[in-house]
Amino acid sequence: MHPDLDQQRSLARRLRELPDEAAQPYGWREFQRRSGARRRAGQGLAGGRALATASVLALGIIAVWTRLDGWSPQSARLTREALPPLAGRTAAMEHWLASLPSEPAVVHVGTRAAVTGLEDRIAQVDDLLSAERLDEAHPARLLALQQARTRLVGALVQVRYAETLADESR
Amino acid sequence: MTRLVEITVSHAVLARACAGDEQAQGAIYAAVAPATLTLIRRFVGQRAVSEDLFQDTMMSFYQRLPQFRGEAPLGAWLRQIAISRCLMYLRSPWKRLCLSLDLADLRLGAAGTALVTQDYRGESIDLERALATLAPTARAVVWMYEVEGYTHQEIARAFGRSVSFSKSQLARAHLRLRAWFEPQGNRPSCTLI
Numbered sequence: 001m002h003p004d005l006d007q008q009r010s011l012a013r014r015l016r017e018l019p020d021e022a023a024q025p026y027g028w029r030e031f032q033r034r035s036g037a038r039r040r041a042g043q044g045l046a047g048g049r050a051l052a053t054a055s056v057l058a059l060g061i062i063a064v065w066t067r068l069d070g071w072s073p074q075s076a077r078l079t080r081e082a083l084p085p086l087a088g089r090t091a092a093m094e095h096w097l098a099s100l101p102s103e104p105a106v107v108h109v110g111t112r113a114a115v116t117g118l119e120d121r122i123a124q125v126d127d128l129l130s131a132e133r134l135d136e137a138h139p140a141r142l143l144a145l146q147q148a149r150t151r152l153v154g155a156l157v158q159v160r161y162a163e164t165l166a167d168e169s170r
Numbered sequence: 171m172t173r174l175v176e177i178t179v180s181h182a183v184l185a186r187a188c189a190g191d192e193q194a195q196g197a198i199y200a201a202v203a204p205a206t207l208t209l210i211r212r213f214v215g216q217r218a219v220s221e222d223l224f225q226d227t228m229m230s231f232y233q234r235l236p237q238f239r240g241e242a243p244l245g246a247w248l249r250q251i252a253i254s255r256c257l258m259y260l261r262s263p264w265k266r267l268c269l270s271l272d273l274a275d276l277r278l279g280a281a282g283t284a285l286v287t288q289d290y291r292g293e294s295i296d297l298e299r300a301l302a303t304l305a306p307t308a309r310a311v312v313w314m315y316e317v318e319g320y321t322h323q324e325i326a327r328a329f330g331r332s333v334s335f336s337k338s339q340l341a342r343a344h345l346r347l348r349a350w351f352e353p354q355g356n357r358p359s360c361t362l363i
Contacts, residue, residue, distance in 0.1 A: 011347055012316040014297050020172060025207040025224060028196040035229050 213256035300350040311339040
């Protein structure tokens with residue numbers, strides 16, 4: 001047999017022999033409960049796509065702020081190794097943000113306020129990070145701050161992304 | 171690994187489920203849910219997203235069940251729904267943005283999306299890690315062609331792309347996956363195709 005064909009068959013066999021997903025899906029009752037919840041959510045959001053987007057954004061921003069405010073050094077259990085990937089993820093998101101026009105064509109008042117608020121919070125966290133680095137703070141505290149920054153930048157990405165979608169759909 | 175298309179359900183149970191019998195629907199769920207979640211997880215990687223797509227898939231499955239004509243095995247029909255949901259997810263603009271951020275993570279050495287569990291043995295772990303280094307589209311093409319038995323024409327149609335797209339994705343993925351089974355020194359670094 002041709003070696004390439006042999007290798008291909010071997011690869012297919014190996015893929016088929018991979019074990020099943022270890023974590024089993026939830027049971028039938030839980031599936032029914034989630035289905036009911038989704039249907040109710042779907043009916044509730046029938047008011048329109050704009051309302052849905054606004055709700056999701058508002059919930060996301062509230063969640064981010066709540067998490068940030070609820071942060072404490074004792075709750076941070078991550079290690080110094082997690083810092084570079086986290087910083088890299090934030091950098092990638094910021095790179096994408098930088099590629100957007102500074103003033104989108106369509107800006108809703110509510111969204112604008114959210115963007116400004118998020119940018120302010122990011123600036124505050126940046127200040128805190130700088131101060132903590134100067135004071136040679138504990139890595140766990142630095143990591144927690146970096147995580148908070150990542151969440152804020154993530155929320156900002158969502159808001160700006162929603163703006164670009166709204167702009168394209170005009 | 172249990173493949174979705176290999177799962178069979180008796181005609182009696184199927185008929186009762188189509189008529190709205192909850193007990194029969196529950197029995198079908200127990201039979202197909204693990205393989206469905208495994209298939210979706212292979213396509214999208216992340217557990218939380220997989221569960222969301224799994225819920226969507228199963229809801230769609232039960233909504234459409236009364237229309238099932240039995241022309242194909244039930245598992246194949248459900249597989250079609252699941253794959254269609256996964257591809258919709260992979261094609262969405264928001265997903266593409268998140269994906270580019272995830273790839274940045276991967277390049278920086280963060281954990282990939284490998285499904286390595288306690289059931290794995292050496293070779294499976296290698297293969298799982300190799301799969302995790304593929305871009306999601308390439309991984310989906312490999313899985314559809316090698317495991318699910320789709321043809322290049324069918325894959326191209328599912329992605330809305332040309333046949334040569336499917337062939338080139340598969341060829342490049344093969345090169346990368348094979349490299350993992352060569353002697354250690356020839357293994358590729360964890361870059362993405």
